[in-house]
Structures are given as structure tokens and as C-alpha cells.
Amino acid sequence: MAAEHPRFDPDSFRRQAHRVVDWMADYLIGVGERPVQPHAPPGAILAQIPDAPPEMPESFERIMADFARIIVPGLTHWGHPGFFAYFPANSSPPSVLAEMLTATIGSQCMAWSTSPAATELEQATMEWLRQMIGLPNGFTGVIQDTASTATLVALITARDAKTRGRGGDGKTEGRKDGMGEEANGLPVERLCVYTSEEANSSVPKGARLAGFRPDRVRLIPTHEDCSMRIDALEAAIARDRTEHLTPACVVATVGTTSTTAIDAVPAINTICRREGAWLHVDAAWAGSAAVLPEMRWIFDGVAEADSVVLNPHKWLLVNFDCSAYFVRDPDALLRSFSASAEYLTTAEGSRVPNFRDWGIQLGRRFRALKLWFVIRTYGVEGLRAMLREHLRLAALFAGWVDAHPDFERLAPAPLGLVCFRQIAVRGKPPGGTLDSLNERLLSRLHATGRIMLTQTRVKGRFALRLALGHLTTTEAHVREAWELITRTATELGA
Ligand SMILES: *Cc1c(COP(=O)(O)O)cnc(C)c1O
Numbered sequence: 294m295a296a297e298h299p300r301f302d303p304d305s306f307r308r309q310a311h312r313v314v315d316w317m318a319d320y321l322i323g324v325g326e327r328p329v330q331p332h333a334p335p336g337a338i339l340a341q342i343p344d345a346p347p348e349m350p351e352s353f354e355r356i357m358a359d360f361a362r363i364i365v366p367g368l369t370h371w372g373h374p375g376f377f378a379y380f381p382a383n384s385s386p387p388s389v390l391a392e393m394l395t396a397t398i399g400s401q402c403m404a405w406s407t408s409p410a411a412t413e414l415e416q417a418t419m420e421w422l423r424q425m426i427g428l429p430n431g432f433t434g435v436i437q438d439t440a441s442t443a444t445l446v447a448l449i450t451a452r453d454a455k456t457r458g459r460g461g462d463g464k465t466e467g468r469k470d471g472m473g474e475e476a477n478g479l480p481v482e483r484l485c486v487y488t489s490e491e492a493n494s495s496v497p498k499g500a501r502l503a504g505f506r507p508d509r510v511r512l513i514p515t516h517e518d519c520s521m522r523i524d525a526l527e528a529a530i531a532r533d534r535t536e537h538l539t540p541a542c543v544v545a546t547v548g549t550t551s552t553t554a555i556d557a558v559p560a561i562n563t564i565c566r567r568e569g570a571w572l573h574v575d576a577a578w579a580g581s582a583a584v585l586p587e588m589r590w591i592f593d594g595v596a597e598a599d600s601v602v603l604n605p606h607k608w609l610l611v612n613f614d615c616s617a618y619f620v621r622d623p624d625a626l627l628r629s630f631s632a633s634a635e636y637l638t639t640a641e642g643s644r645v646p647n648f649r650d651w652g653i654q655l656g657r658r659f660r661a662l663k664l665w666f667v668i669r670t671y672g673v674e675g676l677r678a679m680l681r682e683h684l685r686l687a688a689l690f691a692g693w694v695d696a697h698p699d700f701e702r703l704a705p706a707p708l709g710l711v712c713f714r715q716i717a718v719r720g721k722p723p724g725g726t727l728d729s730l731n732e733r734l735l736s737r738l739h740a741t742g743r744i745m746l747t748q749t750r751v752k753g754r755f756a757l758r759l760a761l762g763h764l765t766t767t768e769a770h771v772r773e774a775w776e777l778i779t780r781t782a783t784e785l786g787a
Pocket residue numbers: 380438439440441442493495546548549550575576577578604616
């Protein structure tokens with residue numbers, strides 16, 4: 294049997310699209326009634342999907358039915374009001390609608406000429422975002438898929454600033470100050486990267502991928518508040534200098550994933566300028582908070598950095614994926630990432646930005662559209678109101694933890710995350726260790742299907758993390774979560 298050649302049928306598309314939108318609205322209304330994460334054992338979903346692809350066309354009705362029957366129950370619902378795990382990965386109606394338009398248009402945004410409006414809207418929205426977070430206007434933004442990619446891009450640029458030989462285009466790599474005779478033509482084996490032991494896993498991974506020797510990636514110890522110890526950074530650099538190694542890059546974190554610790558960027562910047570090292574700031578999660586004037590302090594010193602990344606897909610209501618990468622010197626990026634080929638040649642040439650030359654991928658999605666929809670729909674003041682509410686809820690929850698005799702907080706909570714643990718059961722010390730008590734608490738909480746938290750270790754101690762930041766999270770949800778946590782905690786045997 295032969296199947297028909299696929300063709301566009303506007304009537305069925307319209308009908309199916311309306312059905313999908315109805316499903317989407319119903320999902321968003323009812324997501325809180327579902328278990329926040331599935332309980333199916335590994336392989337249970339795979340087992341329901343045929344081993345081989347269908348030879349013949351299947352109806353939209355069948356596909357949608359299987360989506361609802363097999364796929365949806367197997368999902369973790371990141372937009373569930375009881376989802377407090379990892380970090381927020383957001384979604385919002387204007388962002389969803391823009392994604393539908395993006396998919397419909399199917400733009401490929403590798404170069405200006407392949408979708409001029411996409412490139413120019415990316416320039417405009419990155420400029421808006423730069424103003425929103427208070428970066429000085431020397432910074433230029435480009436959208437990357439994820440913070441991991443942006444950090445890899447920063448590390449590659451930092452590497453090239455040190456390894457590229459003299460001659461070339463004669464431009465100074467990175468910033469002139471501090472870049473001494475050694476600034477060029479070094480073998481990568483001699484270069485070191487510094488970040489804190491609390492840095493996101495994407496930093497050491499990125500350093501490895503950028504070709505730095507794994508044993509030259511220094512994970513600097515942290516203070517009690519989990520921020521990088523500047524004395525330890527100084528000591529590591531001094532040790533490396535005596536071995537004739539060269540600091541190429543320091544990655545500072547504003548808001549670590551584990552506890553939202555904030556490194557002392559001004560002090561790190563002073564060291565980077567003196568050493569001629571690239572300063573990249575990973576503000577993937579917390580960076581959005583800088584949209585609030587009263588939280589700008591988290592970006593102290595960031596104005597002096599070489600590059601910074603934040604994820605609107607985490608805490609700014611934009612659907613995954615959308616990472617904003619800001620650089621002081623786009624030419625340094627272009628020197629590392631320009632690609633040319635006859636089939637890429639366009640009449641405009643380098644008179645326009647071709648964003649394929651600003652990162653790793655050639656093909657690029659049209660990500661600026663959803664950012665534009667979101668910023669316009671809510672306005673900067675609307676986004677500020679949301680961020681303020683999340684900060685208020687986090688402070689409220691932290692206060693409940695602090696006031697409860699059976700619980701303690703394990704880290705400062707300046708942003709949307711509270712790290713805490715149970716320390717007693719109805720006022721009595723627990724039978725086993727606190728770590729095992731809290732592991733049991735977490736697994737009991739997850740068994741309810743009503744909330745999801747994740748765990749971390751804070752200075753070696755097992756901690757529960759409650760991360761806030763979804764569009765739909767309200768005080769009532771946070772209160773319910775706390776009631777469930779305290780009630781479950783009393784049921785654990787003392
Ligand atoms: C989430 C996070 C990342 C990774 O972000 P992706 O966009 O998923 O790559 C990096 N750094 C920090 C501090 C994060 O919180």
C-alpha cells in the first residue's frame with residue numbers, strides 16, 4: 294500500500310489547532326490536580342510505544358489520544374503549583390503563543406538575511422533586557438540556547454584570547470589592562486580556569502570541552518555562606534604562577550544552583566584585571582532578580598565583567614530555551630566563532646550581525662519572539678511585581694522554617710530558594726542521622742504526589758531545597774507545601 298504525499302490541509306489544521314489550544318487551556322487549569330511527578334518505573338512508557346514506526350498515516354485523534362494516555366501521565370509537571378524542585382523553568386501564555394508562531398513560521402535564524410526581523414528583534418530585545426538588568430551600554434547581547442552553552446562560549450573565547458598567536462588582526466584580546474607580554478600564543482596546557490566548588494556542573498564540563506586540562510580547572514573552596522573564598526582564589530593563582538601557569542578565566546556565580554550563593558564579583562574582577570584573565574559571570578538563575586532596583590546589588594561588579602549569562606527561561610516567564618549572553622567585546626566572540634563558506638555568503642556580508650558567528654550553532658531558533666511577547670505583555674513593572682512576590686514568598690517560607698523547633702535553615706535565602714532540613718521529630722532528636730531523617734522526609738513527600746522538592750548538600754549536610762518562581766505559585770500553595778512538610782515530619786518515627 295502507498296500513502297499519500299503529505300499536503301497542507303488548512304481546514305483540518307485549523308480544527309486540530311483549535312483542539313490543541315483547548316487541550317492547552319484545560320491542562321493549565323487542571324495541572325494542580327495531577328501528581329506533580331510520575332510514579333511509573335523506568336521503561337514503563339517506552340513499553341507502550343511501538344518498536345517500529347508506523348508505515349501508514351495515523352489520525353490526529355489517535356495521536357492526541359495516545360499523547361493524553363501515555364505521554365502526559367509520564368511527565369513531571371514543571372508548572373504544577375506544587376513544583377518546588379531544581380529551579381523554576383517557566384512558561385507563560387504570551388511565551389507559549391509566541392512559540393506557536395515561531396513553530397508555524399519555521400524560521401532559521403543563522404544569519405541576518407535568513408530572517409532579518411529575527412536578527413533585528415534579537416538585537417532589540419537583548420538591548421531591552423540589558424537596560425532591564427542595569428548593565429552598562431558597553432554590553433551587547435545575543436541569545437544562546439542554554440547557560441551551559443553560553444558559559445562554554447565564554448570559556449572558548451577566554452582560551453583563544455590566550456592561545457591565539459600574535460599577528461592576526463592585531464587587536465588586543467579581551468581587555469587591554471593587565472594583558473601582559475604573555476597574553477598571546479600560549480599553549481592551552483598552561484592555562485588555568487577558576488570557579489568555586491559550588492559552581493554549576495556546566496562550568497567544569499565547559500572547561501573540559503573547551504580543551505582546558507581537567508587538572509587545571511581549580512574548584513575554589515567556599516565560605517560558610519557557600520560563596521567563593523577570595524583568599525583561596527588568590528592562593529590558587531599564586532601557586533599556579535609559581536609553576537609558570539597562566540590564569541585564563543574565572544567564572545564567578547551570582548546565585549549558585551545549590552543555595553543561590555553570590556560570589557564577591559568586585560573582588561574577583563580586581564584579580565582578573567590584574568592577572569589578565571577573562572571574567573565570566575554565571576547568573577543563569579538569579580540574574581533575572583536584577584530587574585528589581587532593590588535587588589541590583591546582586592550585580593555589584595558585573596558591569597566590569599567580560600561576559601555574563603542569565604536565563605529568561607528560568608525566572609522571567611519565557612519558555613525553555615532562552616539564555617541571554619552579554620559580552621563587552623563582540624569582536625572577541627567573532628574571532629572565535631566566525632564561520633565562512635561559499636554557501637553562507639550574503640550580499641550584506643559583515644555589515645549586519647550574523648548570529649551564527651556569535652556562538653556554536655549554525656542553525657538557530659527564533660527565540661527573541663517569545664521574549665518580546667513576554668516583556669510587552671507584562672511590562673517591566675509586571676515582571677517586577679512577579680519577582681517581588683516570589684521573593685516575598687521565599688522570605689515567608691524561610692521565616693516559618695526559622696520559627697519551627699523541628700527545622701533549621703541551612704543557607705541564607707536572599708532570592709527564591711530556601712535550603713532547610715528537619716532536625717527533630719516533635720521536639721525529640723531522631724533515632725538515626727539527620728541525613729537519613731531528611732532523606733526519608735523527602736521520599737515521603739514525593740510519595741504524596743502533591744509536591745516536589747529536590748535535595749542538595751550544604752557544607753556536607755543533606756538539605757531540602759524549596760525553589761520558587763513559577764507564574765502560578767501563590768501564597769496558598771507555599772502554605773500548603775509547608776503544612777504537608779510539617780505534618781509529614783511529625784509522622785517520621787523519633
Ligand atoms: C540552571 C543553571 C545553569 C544551567 O543552565 P542551562 O540553561 O540549563 O544550561 C548554570 N548555572 C547556574 C547557576 C544555574 O542555576
